[in-house]
Amino acid sequence: MRPPSTPARRGQPPAPGAEREERPTRDRTPAQGTPEDRPRPATGPVSMVDRLAERDAERKAMARIRFWRRAAWATGGAAIAVALGWLAFFSPLLALDPGQVAISGEGTTVDVGEVRDEILPERGVPLPRLDTVALRERVLGLNGVKDVRIMRAWPQGLTVELTSREPVVAVPDGEAYALLDEDAVRVGTAASAKDVPVVGVPLSDDAGSRAALFAALDVMAALPPGLAGKVASVTADTQDDVRTRLDDGTAVVWGSGDRLELKARVVTTLRRAEPDARIIDVSSPDLPVTR
Structure with a gap:
């Protein structure tokens, strides 16, 4: 029988023929190193295609902004135009008031009452829609009227300047x-x-x-x-x-x-x-x- 082996003393070499005790060894892979030592992906210069793509994207974005800006202005302008059109052509704020019609130049031959009777049917018509040409023709048809000038007196009146036919x-x-x-x-x-x-x-x-x-x-x-x-x-x-x-x-x-x-x-x-x-x-x- 082989005598039991005695442990070798510290500092002494193992006995001849003694088997060395196998110790597990760690994986000796290379250390990862510091961030500065780590490999970096190669970047290289930006290609011309990428630059053109970026600029195209910027132009499209600005075009969209301009489009919506113009659309907003157009919508706002249309709303204002509609409001002004209603105010001018349909609102009672500019409707003709016969009480605000001033007549002059009737002389001795024109009946002012007849002139007012020709204007009265236009009561309530907004001044921008008032047909002053047709109204002038009606007044010219009255006895003694040689000429007449009709002007709008904002916001609700008229100024009627007559030239009467005076007998000579x-x-x-x-x-x-x-x-x-x-x-x-x-x-x-x-x-x-x-x-x-x-x-x-x-x-x-x-x-x-x-x-x-x-x-x-x-x-x-x-x-x-x-x-x-x-x-x-x-x-x-x-x-x-x-x-x-x-x-x-x-x-x-x-x-x-x-x-x-x-x-x-x-x-x-x-x-x-x-x-x-x-x-x-x-x-x-x-x-x-x-x-």
Whole structure:
């Protein structure tokens, strides 16, 4: 038998032939090392494709932002436009109030009540929708209206400026007198001619009578106010033989309707120079004659 082995003393070599005790050994794999020593993935320079992709993504993002911004502005603008349209064309805030209609220039021949009656049907219509052209045509159809200007007076009114047809002469018409304006338009009828001169011309559609009437009206229109107010009557046998009689009895022979401004100045001068003259003939204004 093999004698039991005795443990070797510390520091002494094992006995010859003694078997060495096998000890487990640890795995001797290399240490992981510090983070600085660890291998890093290779990065390398960013490729051109990646850069283009990033820029394309940025452009698309900005395009989306601009799109939604424009959409927001467009929606807001449309809402404001709708609100303003309703306010202007349908809201009672701008509706016509007949009590705020101002009428002027009616003169002596236009009935203001008739003008208001033409405007009254437009009550409640917003001023932007009011057809002032059609309204003007209706007012022009009234007796005595020569012209009219209609303007909106915001927020709910109108300003109506009339030009009336004022009578300048009276023409005998049976037992009454037809009152005519400077365009030979009949603006009324009167029992007597108190404030306008009487024109001794037949009131007919005859061409000769109409020509004589217009010649007489031309003379009256050319007279200065100081002289026109003194005319008592006008006669015109023809268009080339117009005569007027002043309130002091002086007769003025005008002849035709030519050079009327010069003729009127000559008459005014001769009346001052020869106050006793009973007849002043300016049918030829370069060679006037007084008697």
